[in-house]
Amino acid sequence: MRKILGVAFILLVLTGIILAQTISPNERKEKMPKILVVYYSHSGNTREIANVLKDLTGGDIFEIQTTTPYPVEYSAIVEQVRKEKSSGVKPKIKSGFAGSKDYDLVFLGSPCWFGTIATPVETFLSEQDFSGKTIVPFITHGGSGLGNSARDISVLQPSANVVSGKAFSRGSLSSAQKEIADWLASFL
Numbered sequence: 001m002r003k004i005l006g007v008a009f010i011l012l013v014l015t016g017i018i019l020a021q022t023i024s025p026n027e028r029k030e031k032m033p034k035i036l037v038v039y040y041s042h043s044g045n046t047r048e049i050a051n052v053l054k055d056l057t058g059g060d061i062f063e064i065q066t067t068t069p070y071p072v073e074y075s076a077i078v079e080q081v082r083k084e085k086s087s088g089v090k091p092k093i094k095s096g097f098a099g100s101k102d103y104d105l106v107f108l109g110s111p112c113w114f115g116t117i118a119t120p121v122e123t124f125l126s127e128q129d130f131s132g133k134t135i136v137p138f139i140t141h142g143g144s145g146l147g148n149s150a151r152d153i154s155v156l157q158p159s160a161n162v163v164s165g166k167a168f169s170r171g172s173l174s175s176a177q178k179e180i181a182d183w184l185a186s187f188l
């Protein structure tokens with residue numbers, strides 16, 4: 001299944017490239033895949049990657065924010081998220097997202113929390129509809145990599161094409177610009 005979604009994603013991007021080479025600038029503007037970078041970040045790592053992705057793709061960007069900020073201190077936020085997970089109560093997030101209708105390709109960013117996407121991203125996905133959109137997860141982490149992120153995004157958005165995505169270690173963010181450029185080039 002992942003393979004099929006991956007191929008669909010590559011075809012979408014290739015279509016964009018072919019259109020870019022064969023049509024006028026105005027037609028190109030209308031037919032190029034429209035890109036959104038949407039992310040949540042607690043301590044800034046995922047924001048850093050999101051901004052590079054925005055710059056390199058020329059897409060729009062949206063930050064998911066909780067209505068009440070999490071504690072800054074590590075053990076306090078871990079405790080709070082642990083409670084959210086055991087109670088099943090998701091954090092509330094600020095409104096303001098205009099919906100996915102204008103986009104074809106969505107880069108969805110999150111820190112890895114407990115081996116998967118952060119709970120504010122779960123809230124966001126449970127409130128929005130990305131049916132028919134291609135979602136590319138990007139995850140920053142302290143060692144777990146992507147974990148179960150792609151699977152859990154698919155559970156919350158069963159009608160989206162969720163591709164496997166890319167993990168960025170928080171220890172090597174300084175080289176992320178090149179890593180992101182190489183990653184984009186590998187499927188463009």
Ligand SMILES: Cc1cc2nc3c(=O)[nH]c(=O)nc-3n(C[C@H](O)[C@H](O)[C@H](O)COP(=O)(O)O)c2cc1C
Nearest residue numbers: 041042043044045046111112114115140142143144
């Ligand atoms: C509540 C919480 C849970 C975390 N769980 C994991 C985890 O399971 N695996 C991991 O590799 N890193 C984990 N981390 C570390 C973050 O994924 C990592 O620091 C990330 O880059 C933070 O991104 P941000 O700066 O965008 O918030 C956790 C951090 C927090 C605050």
